[in-house]
Amino acid sequence: MAASVAISSKDVEAFLASCAASSEAAYGAAEAVLRRLQDPASRAEARRLLGAVRRHFADGQEDECARTFHFRIRDVLLDPHLQGSQQRKKLSVMEIPSIFISEDWRFAFYEGLNQLPDHVFRDKTVAELECGNGWISIALAEKWSPLKVYGLDIDPRVIKIAWINLYLNALDDNGLPIYDGEGKTLLDRVEFHESDLLAYCRDNKTELDCIVGCIPQILNPNPEAMSNIITEKSSVEFLYSLNNYYDLQSFAEDQFGLGLIARAVEEGIAIIKPMGIMIFNMGGRPGQSICERIFLRRGLRINKLWQTKIMQAIDTDISALVEIEKMCPHRFEFFMDLHGDQPVSARTALAYMKSGGHVSHAFYVYSCQLRQPNQVPSCCLLIYKSNSITKGIVLIQKIFR
Numbered sequence: 046m047a048a049s050v051a052i053s054s055k056d057v058e059a060f061l062a063s064c065a066a067s068s069e070a071a072y073g074a075a076e077a078v079l080r081r082l083q084d085p086a087s088r089a090e091a092r093r094l095l096g097a098v099r100r101h102f103a104d105g106q107e108d109e110c111a112r113t114f115h116f117r118i119r120d121v122l123l124d125p126h127l128q129g130s131q132q133r134k135k136l137s138v139m140e141i142p143s144i145f146i147s148e149d150w151r152f153a154f155y156e157g158l159n160q161l162p163d164h165v166f167r168d169k170t171v172a173e174l175e176c177g178n179g180w181i182s183i184a185l186a187e188k189w190s191p192l193k194v195y196g197l198d199i200d201p202r203v204i205k206i207a208w209i210n211l212y213l214n215a216l217d218d219n220g221l222p223i224y225d226g227e228g229k230t231l232l233d234r235v236e237f238h239e240s241d242l243l244a245y246c247r248d249n250k251t252e253l254d255c256i257v258g259c260i261p262q263i264l265n266p267n268p269e270a271m272s273n274i275i276t277e278k279s280s281v282e283f284l285y286s287l288n289n290y291y292d293l294q295s296f297a298e299d300q301f302g303l304g305l306i307a308r309a310v311e312e313g314i315a316i317i318k319p320m321g322i323m324i325f326n327m328g329g330r331p332g333q334s335i336c337e338r339i340f341l342r343r344g345l346r347i348n349k350l351w352q353t354k355i356m357q358a359i360d361t362d363i364s365a366l367v368e369i370e371k372m373c374p375h376r377f378e379f380f381m382d383l384h385g386d387q388p389v390s391a392r393t394a395l396a397y398m399k400s401g402g403h404v405s406h407a408f409y410v411y412s413c414q415l416r417q418p419n420q421v422p423s424c425c426l427l428i429y430k431s432n433s434i435t436k437g438i439v440l441i442q443k444i445f446r
C-alpha cells in the first residue's frame with residue numbers, strides 16, 4: 046500500500062487556485078482529481094485532498110466556495126426533517142454550476158422511494174435514470190444494500206461528478222474504504238455511466254429488478270437549443286437546461302410535458318424483469334388523471350407512493366404550457382404559493398409569476414409494475430412529423446379521453 050501523504054494547506058490552496066479562473070477550470074480540476082481517485086495508487090491521497098477542501102469551507106461557507114471557485118462540496122442530509130443528533134445520515138456531495146440542485150424535487154422523490162419496503166431494493170439490480178450528481182444512487186446503496194445500482198445520465202460532466210461523489214462517500218477523510226455489514230464498500234455497489242435513458246442497460250443486456258427516475262417534465266421553449274450535441278464541452282447554460290427541459294420525443298404525452306417520461310416507461314417495460322418495479326416522479330401540472338394515464342394505458346398497475354406540493358422552479362419557463370392551453374381545452378394545474386387549494390391555469394400562473402408571485406404544483410411518486418409477467422408493451426408511439434400542434438392535440442384528446 047502507498048505510504049500515506051499528508052495534505053497541507055498549500056495543497057488545498059493549489060487546488061482552489063486551479064479552480065478560480067472559471068467553471069471550465071473548476072471542472073478540469075475536478076476531472077484531474079477523479080483520475081487520481083480512479084488510480085488505486087493515488088486514490089487515498091486524492092480523497093484526503095477532497096476532505097481537506099471540504100473542511101476548508103466548513104460552517105456554511107460552501108456558497109462562498111461556489112461563488113469564488115465554481116464548485117462546492119456540501120453535506121446532503123438524508124432526512125432533512127430530523128433535527129441535530131436525530132439526523133443520522135448525510136452524504137458529502139460535490140456540485141458544479143451545470144448540475145441540478147433543486148432541493149424540493151430531489152427530496153420529494155427520495156421521500157417517495159422511502160415509502161417502499163426494503164425488499165424492493167435489497168440485493169436487487171437497480172437503474173437510476175437521470176441521476177444528476179448521483180446522490181440518490183449513493184443514498185439508495187447506503188440504505189438498502191442493493192446488488193448494484195447503475196446511475197445513468199446523458200450529461201458526461203454529471204457522470205464524472207457523480208463518480209467523484211461516489212469516492213467521497215465510499216472512502217473516509219483518511220482515504221480509507223468504508224465497509225458495510227457485508228464487507229462491501231459503495232464502490233462495489235454503485236456505478237455511473239453516460240446513457241440516454243436506459244441505453245446503457247439495454248446495450249449491455251443488464252437485467253433490472255428496479256428502475257427509478259426523476260425526469261424533466263417541461264418541453265424546452267427553445268427547441269433549437271436541443272439540437273446541440275451533448276458533450277463535455279457543451280456550454281454550462283445548455284447542460285443546465287437539461288435539468289429542467291427535454292426535447293420532443295414523438296409521444297402523445299409531449300403535449301403535457303411528459304414525453305421523456307413516456308419514453309422511459311416504454312424503455313423500462315422492454316427491459317425490466319417481469320416482476321420488476323419502476324418508480325417515477327410526476328410533476329402534477331397536467332392533473333392527476335393525465336399523470337396516471339401514462340402508466341395505465343401501457344398496461345401497468347400503479348401505486349401512488351407519495352404526494353406533496355412543491356414550488357415551481359423560478360428558473361423554468363412555463364410559457365410552453367400556456368401555448369398548449371391556447372390551443373385546446375386542457376388546463377394545467379398550478380396553485381398560488383404553497384397553500385393555495387384551488388388550481389389555476391398555466392396562463393394565470395405565468396401572469397402571477399411575472400408580477401412577482403410564486404406558484405406550486407402537485408408532486409407525485411408512483412411505482413408501477415407489469416400486470417402480467419412477460420407482458421409486451423402496448424404500442425403507443427405516435428409519430429406526428431407534422432408541425433401542426435392542432436393535429437397532435439386531436440390525437441391527445443382521443444387518447445386521454
Ligand SMILES: C[S@@+](CC[C@H](N)C(=O)[O-])C[C@H]1O[C@@H](n2cnc3c(N)ncnc32)[C@H](O)[C@@H]1O
Binds near residue numbers: 259261
Ligand atoms: C431533474 S435532474 C435529476 C436530478 C437528480 N436525480 C437529483 O436528484 O439531483 C435531470 C437530469 O436528467 C438528465 N437528462 C436529461 N435528459 C436525459 C436523457 N435523455 N437521458 C438521461 N439523462 C437525461 C440531465 O442531465 C439531468 O442531470
